[in-house]
Amino acid sequence: MTSIHCPQNSMYDEKLHITLSGLPKDKLLTIHASTIIDNGSMFESIGQYKSDSQGYIDLGKQESLGGTFTGLESMGLFWSMQQSLSNKYDNTRFVKLDVTTPLKVTIAVYNIVINNLLEMFKLKQENVEMDRFKLASVCINRWLMAKNTxxxxxxxxxxxxxxxxxxxxxxxxxxxxxxxxxxxxxxxxxxxxxxxxxxxxxxxxxxxxxxxxxxxxxxxxxxxxxxxxxxxxxxxxxxxxxxxxxxxxxxxxxxxxxxxxxxxxxxxxxxxxxxxxxxxxxxxxxxxxxxxxxxxxxxxxxxxxxxxxxxxxxxxxxxxxxxxxxxxxxxxxxxxxxxxxxxxxxxxxxxxxxxxxxxxxxxxxxxxxxxxxxxxxxxxxxxxxxxxxxxxxxxxxxxxxxxxxxxxxxxxxxxxxxxxxxxxxxxxxxxxxxxxxxxxxxxxx
Structure with a gap:
């Protein structure tokens, strides 16, 4: 069974250690991250990673081979986010206005190679059922205000x-x-x-x-x-x-x-x-x-x-x-x-x-x-x-x-x-x- 391992809750400026296990072995996969800010605009990113012989990926040790970022970037899924092509308005500033609620980020891994956000957008437009390629997903909370503040x-x-x-x-x-x-x-x-x-x-x-x-x-x-x-x-x-x-x-x-x-x-x-x-x-x-x-x-x-x-x-x-x-x-x-x-x-x-x-x-x-x-x-x-x-x-x-x-x-x-x-x-x-x-x-x- 595929699993994504990372803290459920973390501070916004905290670097995360994200790993995936139970993946197809020696396979190039797509990891996708997305979030919706307070005004309803979506931001998303893509990284391409190859699982090892044990079906394991460690974002802190392995390089992204393509997507919105490349190289060894453990937090690349977060900082490389771009405005979704499905957004109603262009040039929205990425900012969290309500600090009493977390920035919710969904991370999903797909058994398909997607090179960029335009390809993902086109797949959705063509009504491709992405869930059939999805191996696992998790939603995490990134907090700007610490607990009990x-x-x-x-x-x-x-x-x-x-x-x-x-x-x-x-x-x-x-x-x-x-x-x-x-x-x-x-x-x-x-x-x-x-x-x-x-x-x-x-x-x-x-x-x-x-x-x-x-x-x-x-x-x-x-x-x-x-x-x-x-x-x-x-x-x-x-x-x-x-x-x-x-x-x-x-x-x-x-x-x-x-x-x-x-x-x-x-x-x-x-x-x-x-x-x-x-x-x-x-x-x-x-x-x-x-x-x-x-x-x-x-x-x-x-x-x-x-x-x-x-x-x-x-x-x-x-x-x-x-x-x-x-x-x-x-x-x-x-x-x-x-x-x-x-x-x-x-x-x-x-x-x-x-x-x-x-x-x-x-x-x-x-x-x-x-x-x-x-x-x-x-x-x-x-x-x-x-x-x-x-x-x-x-x-x-x-x-x-x-x-x-x-x-x-x-x-x-x-x-x-x-x-x-x-x-x-x-x-x-x-x-x-x-x-x-x-x-x-x-x-x-």
């Missing part, structure tokens, strides 16, 4: 901020981390939920597009204003929470637009002692940031009529900064770099070198130059060759092209294999960086 909704009306707080199991207190995304309106919880499973109290923070928050800071930047006090309040909320150990400060994990917010917080909010910057900018891009009597101005490039994605890349590519009489680095549009002078803040800059949304490589090169010039004592630079903009937790797929709000089609860049390798390679360093810098005093460095 507390998930607490926060609202502007009650708490002054909008988001979700994740508190891991255990007596605590735990280090505190604010997790933010970029231009996506509302709240994305998956990264905060997953980080919490590693022993952090995390706050998935929304900053527009939710009740009580600005409606559209990008399309109406002069009326829907972004105030740093809101983010400062989120940091204070964590600092004052009984389950947060805040003596070493609060960490910020940022991506895309929110990176400028994170660096500004590091400058103005003394409780912030650790920042992870992923594929973003130094200066606000599409809107100003307001703080008391100070205005942190958006890039001058965004006052033109050139399409946003074009003007951002063009502007960043031509960033020049010179030292003025005071020794400050000042850009051509008058923006003064200050984050590098915050020696009490640890920085990790992660740049995808194939990012088509923003010139991340250019920015991390400048970050390194500025930090070295300021003799900053605690920073880390990670460069990810071949990776695109949406650098997410490991074993997720490469979201190259997505459609936002059913209207805007965005090319995030990246090449599938190196992008997915970068997601895996950069995840543990981020966790280690947060743990190191939020559990001991930087003042001792």
């Amino acid at each position: 507390k998930r607490i909704p926060l609202t502007v009306k009650t708490h002054g901020i909008h988001g979700f707080l994740f508190i891991p199991e255990g007596p605590g207190p735990f280090p505190g981390v604010v997790v933010m995304f970029g231009g996506y309106p509302g709240t994305l919880e998956f990264k905060a939920a997953l980080l919490s499973s590693h022993g952090f109290v995390t706050l998935a923070l929304a900053f527009y597009g939710e009740e009580g928050l600005p409606g559209d800071i990008f399309m109406q930047p002069d009326t829907d204003k972004l105030h740093l006090e809101y983010f400062e309040h989120a940091v204070d909320y964590l600092c004052n929470h009984k389950m947060v150990e805040s003596s070493c400060g609060i960490g910020i994990v940022s991506l895309s637009f929110s990176t400028a917010v994170a660096l500004t917080l590091a400058e103005y909010c003394k409780a912030v002692t650790c920042v992870i910057w992923v594929n973003g900018s130094f200066q606000p891009t599409m809107c100003n940031i307001y703080y008391k009597d100070t205005v942190i101005s958006r890039m001058i490039a965004f006052t033109t009529d050139i399409p946003a994605e074009t003007r951002l890349r063009r502007f960043l590519k031509n960033i020049t900064a010179v030292k003025n009489r005071n020794g400050d680095w000042v850009t051509s549009d008058g923006y003064v770099f200050n984050f590098q002078h915050q020696h009490n803040v640890a920085y990790m800059f992660i740049g995808s070198l194939n990012d088509e949304s923003i010139l991340a490589e250019h920015c991390v090169n400048w970050a390194e130059r500025l930090l070295k010039d300021a003799k900053h004592p605690n920073y880390c630079i990670l460069r990810c060759p071949g990776a695109g903009h949406l650098l997410e937790p490991p074993y997720g797929i490469h979201n190259r092209i997505t459609t936002m709000a059913g209207v805007y089609t965005l090319d995030w860049g990246g090449i599938s294999v190196p992008h997915c390798k970068a997601q895996e390679a950069s995840w543990k360093p981020q966790i280690d960086f947060l743990r190191k810098n939020l559990t001991r005093s930087l003042a001792k460095l």
Whole structure:
């Protein structure tokens, strides 16, 4: 009897050991994986494996000979998933919105050679009964939120901020981390939920597009204003929470637009002692940031009529900064770099070198130059060759092209294999960086 052996339940970032037994001996077979995300879109993958003389396959030791991935890739069935040809909509972003339920993945093995997803789609269209080729199947659960994690909704009306707080199991207190995304309106919880499973109290923070928050800071930047006090309040909320150990400060994990917010917080909010910057900018891009009597101005490039994605890349590519009489680095549009002078803040800059949304490589090169010039004592630079903009937790797929709000089609860049390798390679360093810098005093460095 054919059996597929792997854990029934696992965390999303956990590498699995998958084996199959009771197979036809010395036979080339097809292993198929599929999942349906919250909006009903299906993603699937195929690997071709040859069973040994005992009718056994070990994905951790044997190479895939064809399909959506090849070579020795124990998690290839997960990261190589592509949008199903049967989906109603194209360019759906692979993202798990409901973190309270698992990502259910079905793995099946077929006694037939299927070379790609198009062949499988055609077989189904031709009403071929696939079950007659199926040797075994299993459905497993991939969790973003660990068992017994507390998930607490926060609202502007009650708490002054909008988001979700994740508190891991255990007596605590735990280090505190604010997790933010970029231009996506509302709240994305998956990264905060997953980080919490590693022993952090995390706050998935929304900053527009939710009740009580600005409606559209990008399309109406002069009326829907972004105030740093809101983010400062989120940091204070964590600092004052009984389950947060805040003596070493609060960490910020940022991506895309929110990176400028994170660096500004590091400058103005003394409780912030650790920042992870992923594929973003130094200066606000599409809107100003307001703080008391100070205005942190958006890039001058965004006052033109050139399409946003074009003007951002063009502007960043031509960033020049010179030292003025005071020794400050000042850009051509008058923006003064200050984050590098915050020696009490640890920085990790992660740049995808194939990012088509923003010139991340250019920015991390400048970050390194500025930090070295300021003799900053605690920073880390990670460069990810071949990776695109949406650098997410490991074993997720490469979201190259997505459609936002059913209207805007965005090319995030990246090449599938190196992008997915970068997601895996950069995840543990981020966790280690947060743990190191939020559990001991930087003042001792």
